[in-house]
Amino acid sequence: MAVVGLAIVVAGLLAAALAPVIAGYDPYQFSDENYQPPGTPGHALGTDNFGRDVLSRVIWGTRVAFLVGVVSAGLSALIGIIMGAIPGYYGGYMDDLISRFIDVFLMIPVFFLLILATAIFGSNIVFVMLAIGLTTWPTNARIMRSQVLTLKQRPYVLASIAAGASVPRVLARHIIPNGVYPVIANTALQMGSAIMIEAGLSFLGLGDPNVVSWGQMVQIGQRHLSVGWWMALFPGIALLILVAAFNLVGDGVNYAMNPRLQRRDRA
Amino acid sequence: MSANDALITVRGLKKHFPVRKGVVAALFGRTRDRFLRAVDGVDFAIQRGEVLGLAGESGSGKTTIGMILALLDRPTGGAVSFDGVDPFHLKGKKLKDFRRNTQIIFQDPYQTLNPRLRVIDTVAEPLDIHGIGRHGRARHEMAVAALVLAGLPEQLAGRYPHELSGGQRQRVAIARAMVLRPRFIVADEPVSMLDVSVRSGVMSLMLKLKREFRVTYLFISHDLAASRYMCDRIAVMYLGRIMEVADKETIIQRPVHPYTQVLLSAVPVPDPFFDRKRVRVPGETPSPIDLPPGCRFAARCPRAVAECRETEPDLRAVAPGHLAACHLAAPA
Amino acid sequence: MSGAPLLDVRGLRMHFRIGGGWVRAVDDVSFSIERAQTLGLVGESGCGKTSAALAVIRLLPENGHILGGQVLLDGIDVTRLLPHELRQLRWTRAAIIFQGAMNALNPVFRVGDQLMDALMLHRPDVTRRQARERVVSLFEQVGLQPARMVNYPHEFSGGMKQRAMIAMSLLLNPDLIIADEPTTALDVVIQDQIVEKLKELQLQHQQGMIVISHDISVVAETCDLIAVMYGGKIVEYGDIKSVFARPSHPYTIGLLRSFPSVRGELRDLVTIPGEPPDLVNPPPGCRFEPRCPVRAAICGREEPPQRMLDASHRVACHLAGQFGPDEVDFQRGKW
Numbered sequence: 001m002a003v004v005g006l007a008i009v010v011a012g013l014l015a016a017a018l019a020p021v022i023a024g025y026d027p028y029q030f031s032d033e034n035y036q037p038p039g040t041p042g043h044a045l046g047t048d049n050f051g052r053d054v055l056s057r058v059i060w061g062t063r064v065a066f067l068v069g070v071v072s073a074g075l076s077a078l079i080g081i082i083m084g085a086i087p088g089y090y091g092g093y094m095d096d097l098i099s100r101f102i103d104v105f106l107m108i109p110v111f112f113l114l115i116l117a118t119a120i121f122g123s124n125i126v127f128v129m130l131a132i133g134l135t136t137w138p139t140n141a142r143i144m145r146s147q148v149l150t151l152k153q154r155p156y157v158l159a160s161i162a163a164g165a166s167v168p169r170v171l172a173r174h175i176i177p178n179g180v181y182p183v184i185a186n187t188a189l190q191m192g193s194a195i196m197i198e199a200g201l202s203f204l205g206l207g208d209p210n211v212v213s214w215g216q217m218v219q220i221g222q223r224h225l226s227v228g229w230w231m232a233l234f235p236g237i238a239l240l241i242l243v244a245a246f247n248l249v250g251d252g253v254n255y256a257m258n259p260r261l262q263r264r265d266r267a
Numbered sequence: 268m269s270a271n272d273a274l275i276t277v278r279g280l281k282k283h284f285p286v287r288k289g290v291v292a293a294l295f296g297r298t299r300d301r302f303l304r305a306v307d308g309v310d311f312a313i314q315r316g317e318v319l320g321l322a323g324e325s326g327s328g329k330t331t332i333g334m335i336l337a338l339l340d341r342p343t344g345g346a347v348s349f350d351g352v353d354p355f356h357l358k359g360k361k362l363k364d365f366r367r368n369t370q371i372i373f374q375d376p377y378q379t380l381n382p383r384l385r386v387i388d389t390v391a392e393p394l395d396i397h398g399i400g401r402h403g404r405a406r407h408e409m410a411v412a413a414l415v416l417a418g419l420p421e422q423l424a425g426r427y428p429h430e431l432s433g434g435q436r437q438r439v440a441i442a443r444a445m446v447l448r449p450r451f452i453v454a455d456e457p458v459s460m461l462d463v464s465v466r467s468g469v470m471s472l473m474l475k476l477k478r479e480f481r482v483t484y485l486f487i488s489h490d491l492a493a494s495r496y497m498c499d500r501i502a503v504m505y506l507g508r509i510m511e512v513a514d515k516e517t518i519i520q521r522p523v524h525p526y527t528q529v530l531l532s533a534v535p536v537p538d539p540f541f542d543r544k545r546v547r548v549p550g551e552t553p554s555p556i557d558l559p560p561g562c563r564f565a566a567r568c569p570r571a572v573a574e575c576r577e578t579e580p581d582l583r584a585v586a587p588g589h590l591a592a593c594h595l596a597a598p599a
Numbered sequence: 600m601s602g603a604p605l606l607d608v609r610g611l612r613m614h615f616r617i618g619g620g621w622v623r624a625v626d627d628v629s630f631s632i633e634r635a636q637t638l639g640l641v642g643e644s645g646c647g648k649t650s651a652a653l654a655v656i657r658l659l660p661e662n663g664h665i666l667g668g669q670v671l672l673d674g675i676d677v678t679r680l681l682p683h684e685l686r687q688l689r690w691t692r693a694a695i696i697f698q699g700a701m702n703a704l705n706p707v708f709r710v711g712d713q714l715m716d717a718l719m720l721h722r723p724d725v726t727r728r729q730a731r732e733r734v735v736s737l738f739e740q741v742g743l744q745p746a747r748m749v750n751y752p753h754e755f756s757g758g759m760k761q762r763a764m765i766a767m768s769l770l771l772n773p774d775l776i777i778a779d780e781p782t783t784a785l786d787v788v789i790q791d792q793i794v795e796k797l798k799e800l801q802l803q804h805q806q807g808m809i810v811i812s813h814d815i816s817v818v819a820e821t822c823d824l825i826a827v828m829y830g831g832k833i834v835e836y837g838d839i840k841s842v843f844a845r846p847s848h849p850y851t852i853g854l855l856r857s858f859p860s861v862r863g864e865l866r867d868l869v870t871i872p873g874e875p876p877d878l879v880n881p882p883p884g885c886r887f888e889p890r891c892p893v894r895a896a897i898c899g900r901e902e903p904p905q906r907m908l909d910a911s912h913r914v915a916c917h918l919a920g921q922f923g924p925d926e927v928d929f930q931r932g933k934w
Contacts, residue, residue: 155373156381156389159443162337163393164366173392177383324786432874463813464643467857467868489787492816496859496868519861533791535816536862537855539839543820551756551789 002252008245016062023056027212038230046230048220054230057212058238064213065242068129068198069191075133076194077187080140081180085171088148099145102138110135111197118206125208128201132194140183140190147179154178185253192246199239214239273312274350274451274483275336281344282306282331286556303556305331307507308345310582313451318477318484320498320515322491322530326552327504329487330455336485337371337453338362349451367397370444374456376436380428386439387424390414393447410446417442418472434465438472445476455487470497491534495519500588503527506555506563509582513589523585523596525568562594570595604631605807606655606775607671613654615663620879624650624660626831627668632824634774635801637808639818639839641854642828645875648811649698651828652777655809656693657685673774690721693775694768698783703764704752710763711738711748718770737766740803742796758789765797769804776801777809782817794821815858819843824911827851830876830886837912845924847914849891852927869929885917892928893918 015022024042031051038046038054045054083102087095110132117131151157157174165173199215201207207216214235221232283302306328313319321329334340336347338354347354349368357365370393373379380389391410393399400406411421417438428436437457444452454473458466470493476482488494494501495515502512503526511524522528525546532546548567559566561576568575574594582592613625625647632638640648650660655670657677670677672692680688697703705713714737715730725733735745741762752760761781768776781797782790798821801808812818818825818839825842827835827850835848846852856869873890876882882889888898895918903915 155375155379158337158339159371159373159379159440160381160392162339162366162369162371163443163447164363164396165392166363166396169396173384174381178381324788462644463815464854464857464871467859468870470859471868471870490859491787492859492861495861495865516865529788531861533788534861535791535794535814535820537816537819537843537858537860538863539819539843541862545791545795548788551758552786 002248002255005245005248005252008241009249012062012242012245013066015059016066019060019063023053023059025053025056027052027057027060035224035228037228038234045234046228048217048228048231049224054217054234057217058214058234060212061214061217061235061238062242064125064198064211065195065239068125068132068213069195069246071129072132072136072194072197073187073190075130076136076190077140077183079133079137081144081176081183083137084141084144084183085148085176085179088145089152089167089171089175095145098141102141105138106142111200114197114201115204115206118201123201123206123208125211125213128198128208129194132197136190136194140186143182143186144176144179147182148175151175151179181253181257185250185257188246188250188253192243192250195239195246196243271312272315274315275313276348277309277311277332277336277345278348279345280306280309280332280335280342280347282328282335282340283343301556303554304507304558305555306335306342307555309504309507309509311502311509311512313483313485314499316477316481316483317499318474318486318497320494320501321485321487321504322489322494322501323504324489324530324552326506326555328507328555329504332504333371333453333455333485333487336451337369338366339371363397367393367447368449369451369453370447370449371453371455372437372440372444372457375460376433376440377460379440380436382428384427385424386414386426386428386431387411389428389439390442390446393443397447399447410442413442413446414439416445416476418468432465433461434469437461437469441469441472441476445480445482448480449482451483451485453485453487456489457486458493459488459490466493473497491519491531503530506552506558508563508592509590510564510593511589511591512582513586517586517589523589524591524593525570525595526564527591529569562592603671603674605634605636605673606809607631607669608651608655609669609671611651611654611668611670612666613650613659613663614666615660617662617879622878623831623881624663624878625654626881628826628828628831628833629668630824630826630833630836632775632807632809634807635805636824637798637801637810637822638824638826639815639822640809640811640826640828641813641815641818643813643875645878646828647831647878648826648828649779650831652779652809652811653695655775655777656689656695658695690717690773691771692773693777694771694773695777696764696768696779696781698780704760706752709749709751710755711750714748714763714767714770717767721771733770734766737769740769740800741766742792757785758793761785761789761793762796765793765800769800772804773806775807775809777811779811780813781810782812782814790817797821815855816860827854830881831878832886832915834887834916835912835914837908841909841912845908845912847908847912847919848887848916849893849927850887851914852924853929871929885915893922893926 029052033047034049034051036043036047038044040046043053047053083098087098113135114131121127152175157170160170160174198207198213202213202215203219205219207213217235218232224231282305284305286301286303309332321332323329335342341355354365387410390413391406394406394409400409411424414424415421419435419438458469461469477484486494486497498515500512500514501518503510505526511522511527518527522531529546529548532544536543548569550567561578562580565571565575580592580594582590585591585596609629611625611628614621614623628651630638640652642648654665665678704710711734714734718730718733719725734748738745738748743759743762755763782794794817810818810822822839825839826833829850835842835851846855853869853871859868871890876886884899884901885903888894897917903917905913905915906919907913
């Protein structure tokens with residue numbers, strides 16, 4: 001199943017990369033042919049209230065989706081790894097302090113925090129991506145920290161220290177590469193959830209109006225549901241498929257990790 | 268015993284771990300801290316070029332001492348001297364340089380190598396850390412030489428740990444320990460988790476390296492038979508203190524400490540014709556947290572007298588080169 | 600006592616499937632045990648000793664099949680039993696003490712309850728009170744205070760848990776006990792007490808026992824018979840004193856001399872060079888041939904026959920009797 005997810009993700013990436021080539025229309029272009037239903041010649045998925053081709057907009061929407069997913073989840077992973085590995089390795093007051101901070105942070109519902117943030121700072125897409133990244137790293141930090149706590153007692157880590165390795169080397173070469181798998185799995189899931197968050201913000205009208213995003217399409221389509229149900233349906237399906245795909249990939253990474261961890265050779 | 272040519276001297280070494288009070292105990296005002304006295308006042312010296320064995324059961328403190336001497340843990344009391352230098356006062360580059368002298372071999376061959384690194388990278392890492400060898404090529408050759416020294420074929424260099432057997436992995440660990448040509452190696456139960464037919468090979472390798480490179484070893488083991496084979500002298504530990512230390516045949520044939528006698532009498536012998544006389548002792552090893560006063564073995568000792576339960580005996584010489592911590596052992 | 604042995608294993612063959620091939624884990628293994636006798640199965644990892652012992656009560660690995668041979672436990676052919684008959688036989692006539700058995704106790708139930716439940720499960724006719732009495736009696740026999748029946752496993756030390764597992768195996772008074780590596784993970788003094796207790800109970804109940812161990816010193820002290828296994832086959836078998844006094848298979852010789860001992864003279868240890876054979880595609884001829892210092896041409900071609908050295912000692916070697924133990928020189932090998 002993870003392979004299916006991966007295939008979908010790859011297909012989506014290709015769509016994003018090749019959007020100018022495969023989409024038939026400029027997604028921003030208004031036209032007179034508004035509210036055309038799906039199946040109309042030239043518009044496989046119909047057009048919206050401004051006459052823009054739905055199919056092209058869905059294809060172009062993959063760009064925003066991937067951008068948001070990769071940048072937000074990537075940032076979250078990066079910060080999470082550092083904020084988990086360093087306190088976890090050193091322990092002591094720093095570790096206690098940061099752990100408590102993370103505990104508190106995790107109590108706050110991220111989505112409302114983001115609504116607040118976009119309300120205050122505006123809804124530029126770049127800002128939204130950064131904001132998602134800056135609010136979702138605590139889970140990764142926790143995951144990384146718990147891995148570090150286990151790994152720092154491993155004989156190969158101790159052997160490296162005994163040989164004179166510095167802390168950065170130990171972390172970079174031994175601890176993080178061996179402990180990062182759960183973070184990778186979580187990042188795949190976070191990509192999906194980042195896309196959903198952005199879609200949710202757009203749906204509430206807080207998204208960036210200058211980009212083509214599926215959430216935004218759903219928001220617009222929701223107002224015209226009776227006359228153009230296809231305007232909301234297709235971006236909605238696209239969201240569903242891509243996020244599900246990321247979840248499958250995340251599960252797959254998780255599953256792939258476990259048999260590896262269990263495997264022990266006979267002497 | 269020859270003139271004192273000690274590479275490492277340990278005086279009054281202590282390692283105490285605080286035991287967390289339970290919430291209930293704290294609430295009810297039991298504020299006196301409790302400690303797990305893993306190592307509780309240990310004195311010994313390791314002569315240059317010798318293999319000193321630390322023998323004992325689990326909880327005796329031998330692994331903790333090994334970690335301290337490998338500079339992976341700090342003592343909470345006492346002093347360690349390595350060729351006149353106190354390694355625990357070193358910092359930064361001085362400490363890093365010092366680490367070239369001491370290496371460690373661990374017990375579990377399946378956890379001793381980073382699963383994501385190839386064998387050659389694991390062995391070359393100490394060289395990278397200290398910038399030995401003018402460039403990558405030279406280091407690669409030195410690392411391969413270390414592998415060959417450890418009895419492994421060159422082809423294994425590019426493999427990953429999961430492709431190797433337990434015995435091979437342990438040899439890689441030995442190669443890694445030897446690549447810096449250390450003067451001292453802590454071997455913590457290096458063969459306990461290896462299959463029996465592989466043990467003799469690894470032990471023979473360690474002895475060969477000792478002879479060729481004049482390496483001094485601390486050989487930690489619960490297996491007295493292996494200790495007898497590997498070591499020159501053996502120190503027997505119980506609950507954080509040394510009970511007896513002497514050269515191996517003296518410890519094996521003429522132990523004076525009751526605990527050593529009990530331990531030896533419990534070791535099975537691979538000879539169906541040998542009639543082993545057991546020295547029976549009640550109960551199990553108590554916890555090293557709340558120890559009663561006096562000798563720690565008194566509660567189970569078949570020969571304990573009143574004095575044993577009152578004062579803790581010092582480690583004293585009962586013959587040249589033979590020390591025992593027992594009130595009943597006649598001093599020299 | 601009738602003439603038939605308690606356990607008679609003849610030509611047992613057990614293979615299991617892994618990846619694309621069949622691992623010939625137990626390949627034509629034969630041995631027999633009388634009541635109150637102990638057989639030691641020794642060999643390195645992967646030699647088949649555990650597989651063979653477990654196959655006796657048809658505890659097979661995943662994808663494992665018994666392909667041939669007979670296992671006669673008090674005259675009953677275990678290989679031919681139906682599943683429900685097999686279930687009745689297990690624990691009542693033959694019981695196992697698994698390796699690391701102390702971890703087999705369920706941490707959320709009291710130790711005494713676990714034993715009582717196991718007893719009542721196999722014997723529905725036994726009342727709770729009768730079960731309790733039996734468990735009290737067993738606790739005393741293995742050296743545990745009966746008051747401790749109400750403890751949970753984490754309140755028991757390693758040695759105590761091992762004793763509890765021994766008690767559990769004795770619940771239904773089996774005729775045969777299989778002890779898989781009974782001395783790992785315990786300190787040497789406790790190990791000694793446990794082994795002593797096991798022997799005492801065996802004598803008391805006149806049980807047959809199989810001890811699987813890689814530690815030949817434990818086997819030397821506790822067993823009457825020894826079977827040295829290599830590559831899925833028994834290479835030497837017989838009365839323990841006879842095999843130790845006159846080891847006749849090169850592998851046995853190598854194995855015995857690779858063991859350090861606290862007694863006896865201090866000698867150099869032997870290391871047998873090479874690796875154990877691939878049991879999916881074993882070499883033709885003798886399985887030990889690639890590592891054997893005294894091999895001859897025939898050894899690589901034909902599997903060696905079992906040769907009787909005397910009434911109670913047999914060896915599977917083409918050249919048996921043609922060399923003495925001191926003439927087998929392993930130093931010429933690699934490493």
